[in-house]
Amino acid sequence: MLVKKAGSDSTYFVKSGKLSMVSGTLGAAASSVQTVSDTVFNTLEVATGSVTSATVLDTLANLGQGSTTPVVNGNLTVSLSANTPVASNVVKASEVEFSKFIFRAGTNAAAIVNSVKIGRKGLGATGNFTSVTLYDGSTKLGSTKSSWNSDGTMTYNVSGGWTIPAGTSKELTIAAVLGTASSFNSLGLTAVTGEGLAVAGLPIYGNQMSGVDVTVGVVEITNVDASATKKIGTSDVTLAQFKLAVDSTENAKFESLTFKNKAASPNAADGDIKNLYLYQGSTVLAGPVSMVSDKVTFVLNQPYAIDKSKNQTFKIVGDVVNGASNLVEFNLDTATDLKVRGLTYNTFLTVTDTLAANGTIVTIDGAELNVAYSGTNMETVADKTDVVFGTLTLSAGATDIKISSMEMNIVETDGDSASTTNKDVDNFQLVDTVGGGAYSGTMTGGGDTTIVTEVWTFTDEIYLNAGETRTFEMRGDLPTGIGNGDSYKVTMTVATAKITAETAPAGDTVDNFSIASFTGKTVTVKKPTLKVTGVTMNSGTAVVNDENVILYSGALEASADNIRVTYANFDADGDAEFTVANWTEVGFYLVNADGSYSLQQSVGSSSMTDEVLSFDSLDFTVLNGPTHKVNFVVKGKVAATVAATLTATLHLDYFTAKDTSNIDATFSPETAGTVSAGYVADGTRVVTLADTGILFLQMVNNVAGYNKDRVVLAGSSFWAGELKVKAQDENIKVKDLKLTNSSAGDEDSIDSVCLYTATTVSADNLIGCSSMDTSDVVFFDNIDKLVTKGTEYWYIYVTTKPMNNLAAGTADSQDMIQLSVATSTSGYLDVEGEQSGISYEVGAHDGTAAAAGTWVFDYDMDNTYNEVADNDGTAPTKSFYVAGTRISTVTTVSTYGGETVATSLDGTGPYTAAIVAITAEGNNTDANGNPLKLALDNLLFDVTKFASTTMSGATIKRINGVTAATALSTTASSTTGDGANDTVGDWTLSNATTTLGQDAFIESGTTAYFVIKPTITALVGTTNLTNWVQVGFDDLKGGVADGNNNIDWFDGYDTTFDTANNFDYLFLDTESITGTKISAPKNN
Structure with a gap:
């Protein structure tokens, strides 16, 4: 970004938040130099040295026109x-x-x-x-x-x-x-x-x-106690059990859960438990997963539905493989770790967590020799080497242990009703996961044409030091010819008859084992299968030339083998739901882990056919297993024009895919109407196409911070307004923007007007700055600010000129700043669609829906745009009146300078009814260079009293002032009267610069205190009636030509002190002061 300070010819280049002075000629780039106020300029650090114009031009070219993105080298x-x-x-x-x-x-x-x-x-x-x-x-x-x-x-x-x-x-x-x-x-x-x-x-x-603010459902999670002590090596241990109860508000679906092991010391280590699954009944919903940093996260394969007013019980199951004496207690770390989505608003339910009160605690118990199996059910193809059947964990207790023999079984199960295809496992080994050493077993029994359990014996010595843990993968080779559905699992009886072990060096037989047996998970030989699922997507919109428009989203998961995909076919939802004329190109993409896309094939419009989209040259592989799931999308670029059909909807028809042996893959689901014979509807997205987008503009002046008129000091800066801009259907570039002041001829009080994207003055947030011309217009020329689809806010920051005897001190008292985007100003807006490239025009503002390619306003801020009432543009900001000095605060105090407000009426005579503190601020001078002093003009006090409490009058005096107490003008009702009703009246002081003299002037940065004293002449003596009086301010706010405001004042620049030119308003946050009620005891 290139900037210069107002009143200076020097140009600076902004980079990485620093200013570098530019030497040399900028040529055409000089038109992009923005003039900023001293306030904005001073927020940036000035770098040492200068930068040449050639360097600046090269940098701008590399960054792109108007770019301010810093280039930083980092890792x-x-x-x-x-x-x-x-x-x-x-x-x-x-x-x-x-x-x-x-x-x-x-x-x-x-x-x-x-x-x-x-x-x-x-x-x-x-x-x-x-x-x-x-x-x-x-x-x-x-x-x-x-x-x-x-x-x-x-x-x-x-x-x-x-x-x-x-x-x-x-x-x-x-x-x-x-x-x-x-x-x-x-x-x-x-x-x-x-x-x-x-x-x-x-x-x-x-x-x-x-x-x-809407009412969403509530889900309560409660513990179903399953506390127990479990030996190392125990599989399928229930580590937690809980109930989810959904209230009566809405139906819901359980999506994910993160539990933390919050057990008291000793807390189980991550590796003490393995292969954790989430179950509902006997159905696996998610897993296997591992515990990482005491946390375990389950993302359900398919969300589990729970209807309103219903509940379901779930459990977490895993294998205990290590950690003698350690504890497991799973609880929510925070309520948001449970994700149950309501179906009414598609948002997460509120969670009521009662788990921690009585959580399930599992205590891990050890033995002299701890034996543990861990594994997962898996599918694979035949003719595969190094198939992992699970892991075996061995750990010693308090003494060294030497294992000289172990016997395991591999149980075969027929799955295709043909026992002749139940082949034996070959080359079954225990492979150390740390050192890589392999221990080979010897098989007895079995038979390649029979369903007979294979017995494998390992006689190589395994040595365990006291407290040592060793883990082995159980690997074997599956030969060719195994039947589809045939399966295998490892079992072991953990007893001295099947495992020979002794302590070292004593040589005592080990017979204290952590478990008596284990049964491993199933390895099933299956035909390679490609599971296809669609990912539900919300409907969307797109405009001409829009890129990356997603039409379909899905996921592919291979089981039993890696699967190569070579062809995909999509059909339209109905007639004219996919029209070639609307698209320049459409591509099939894989979604990377970081959210980016990898193009697999792009099809141009010349190769497309209406209602059908085919990708015939795909070539990618989906690796075996649920952890290798591949996400894909179909997305395209909209043509430069769109045909009459303005929607696009595609369904997935079928894939062509083969396994590593080049055999056609089986698809899942296989039933009619799904991927192998019809459509997979899930994943379809309805996209509505339009020629171009719509820009919505609203000046927000009814929210805190922007909803009050103010008096602003000359030579100060302030946030004047908030402009809400919304881009619909496409990103929209605002090229030029004009703000118009509703008061004519006040440009000499304005130094600069800037637009920011946030209420922090910084180069990163700056959109542009400009001055006001003699036509009362602030022109932001060539700002080229891109509004991305959605809503954002621009903030108007005004800097006023000072009021003094110097050349720049041209601000005038009571000049007004009130800005809007006004349709009466020529060339007030120039915008262009980023994708469509079309220049927008103003909407009709006739009460109809906004048309594409237009900008529309909401003048009356009812959040309905394009109404007849909105035709003039945005609403104006609140009004800001310039002054050389101003009253910053008005308060009442109970005591000051020897004066104290009375607490009760004890009889007749003078009373201190109020002490008023008025503070002035300012930093300007008069035409002679003397500091301005604020001057009071007219004061009005609102008096309320008991009707029959009588006063002869009241005075005002500045505490520590030089003028004697001055009488206030009082209305009859405020001093006399009779009857039981309260009365209200006014006490006033006019022309204070005359009546109070020098005491009416308040220097900037100081506070003046005035004491108000009425004289009580009579108190009513009627039984059960109370005499009282109260002095306050009903209208401190005031307004232009307001005759009822409490304080009129001068800012000190005009020393004629003509009441016709005073300020009738304060516009402070404090708009009234009730005052202290002074009462006499009730008459009895």
Whole structure:
């Protein structure tokens, strides 16, 4: 960015938050130099030395026109993910994803992130958030946070560090719970820290979310106690059991869960338990997973439905493989770790957590020799070597142990009703997972054409030091010719007859084992199968020339073997649902782990056919197993024009795929109407096409901070307004914008008007600055600000000129600043669609729906745009009146300078009814260079009293002043009267500069105190009636030509002190003061 300071000819280049003076001629680039006020200029650090114009031009060319992105070399780069949520309304009190970022490590070394600093932007506040959590995919990082720093940021630590391997990337998600509705917030990253870590791309923010207040369902999680003591080696141990009960609000689906092992010391280590599954009844919902940093996360393969007013019980099952005397107690670390989504608003239910009160505790028990099996059911093809049948963990107790012989069985099960295809396992071995040493077994029994259990004996010595743990993979080869569905599993009887072991060096026989036997998981030989699922997507919109429009999203999972995909076919949902004329090209993409896309094949419009989309040259492989699931999308580019048909909907028809032996893969599901014979409807997305987008504009002047008129000092800066801009259907570039002042001829009081994307004055947030011309217009020329799809806010920052005897001191008293986007101003707006390239025009503002390719206003701020009432443009900002000095505060005090407000009426005579403190501020001078003094003109006190309490009059005097007490003008009702009713009247002082003399003047930065004293002449003596009097201010706010305001004043620049030219308004936050009620005891 190129800038110069108002009144200076020097040009500066802004880079990395620093200013460098430019030497040389900029040529055409000189037109992009923006003039900024002293205030803006002084927020930036001036770099040592200068930079040549040639260097600047080269840098701008590399960055792109108008780019201000700093170029930083580092070993970690942060960028916004393509998956980051769009700006939208979100339900408060439910965890929602705010933003997603890609962390890409350099090629030289892994990046280890120890903490991040989270920032917030928008109209809201940090207090709007109940909690914030970071995720790596579905894995929670660190602990959920709820406390913010005083500077509006949150420091989020990641215990143990988050590692991004060299040359790779990961996606970080910021999720949060909003506790406040109608709050507009975006969350981002302002800093990332790690040892020796250099980071590029910060600060960075996601899109803005607005909280809405709706009633969502509640899910209660309670413990179903399954506490027990389990021996090392016990498989399928119930480690936790819990019930989820959904209230009567809405149906729901259980999606994911993160538990933390919060047991008291000694807490089980991560490796003490393995192969954890989540079950409902006998159905596996998720797993196997491992415990990492005391946490275990389950993402359900398919969300589990729980209807409203219903409950279901679930359990976590795993294998105990080590950790004698250690404890396992799974609980929620925070309520947001349980994800149950309501189906009404598609948002997470509120969680009531009662687990911790009586959680399940599993105690791990050991023995002299601990034997443990761990494994998972798996599918594979025949003719495969080194198939893993599970792991065997052996650990010694208090003494060294020498194992000289072990016997295991491999149980065969027929799956195709043909025993002749039940082949024996070949080359069964125990392979040390640390050293890699292999222990080969010898088989007896078995038979390649019979279903007979194979007996394998291992006679190589295995030595365990006291307390030592060794882990072995059980591997074997599956020969060719095994029948489809035939299966194998390893079993073992753990007893002295099957395992020969002795203590060393004593040589005593070991017979104290942790378990009596184990039965391993099943290895099943299957035909290679490709499971195809569609991923549900929301409907969307796209405009001409729009790229990356997703039409279908799905996932592929291979079982039994790696599967190569070579062809995919999609059909339209119905007639005219996919029209070639609407598309330039459509591609089939694989989704990378970091959210980016890898193109597999692109099809141009000349190769497409209406209603059918085929990809005939695919070539990618889906690796075997659920952990290698492949996500894919079909996305395209919209043509330069769209045909009459404005929707596009594709269904998946079929794939062509083969296994590693080049045999056709089986598909799942296989039933009619699914992938092998018809459509997979899930994953379909309805996309509505349009010629171009719509830009919505609203000047927000009815929210805190922007909803009050003000008196502003000459030579000061302030936030004057908030402009809400919303881009629909496409990103929209605002090329030029004009703001018009509603008061004519006041440009001499305005130094600059700037637009920012946040209420922080910085180069990163600056959109542009300009001055006001003699036509009362502020022209932001060539700002080229891109509004991405969604809503954002621009903030108007005004700097006024000073009021003094110098050349720049041209501000005038009571000049007014009130800005709007006014349709009466020629050329007030120039915008263009980024994708469509079409220049927009103003909407009809006739009460109809806004047309594509237009901008529309909401003048009356009813959130309905394009109405007849909106035709004049945006509403104006509130009014800001310039003054050389101003009253900054008005208060009443109980005592000052020897005067004290009375606490009761004890009889007749004078009483101190009020002490008023008036503070002035300012830093301007008169035409002779003398500091301005604020002057009071007219004062009006609102008096309330008991009707029959009589006063003869009242006075005002400045405490420590030079003028004697001066009588106030009093109305008859405020001093006399009779009867039981209260009365109200006014006490006034006019022309204070005359009546109070010098005591009417208040120097800037000082406070003047005035005492008000009425004289009580009679108190009523009627039984049960109370005499009282009260002096206050009903209307401190005032207004232009307001005749009832409490204080009229002069700012000191005009020394004629003509009442016709005074200020009739204060426009402070304090708009009235009740005053102290002084009462006499009730008459008896």
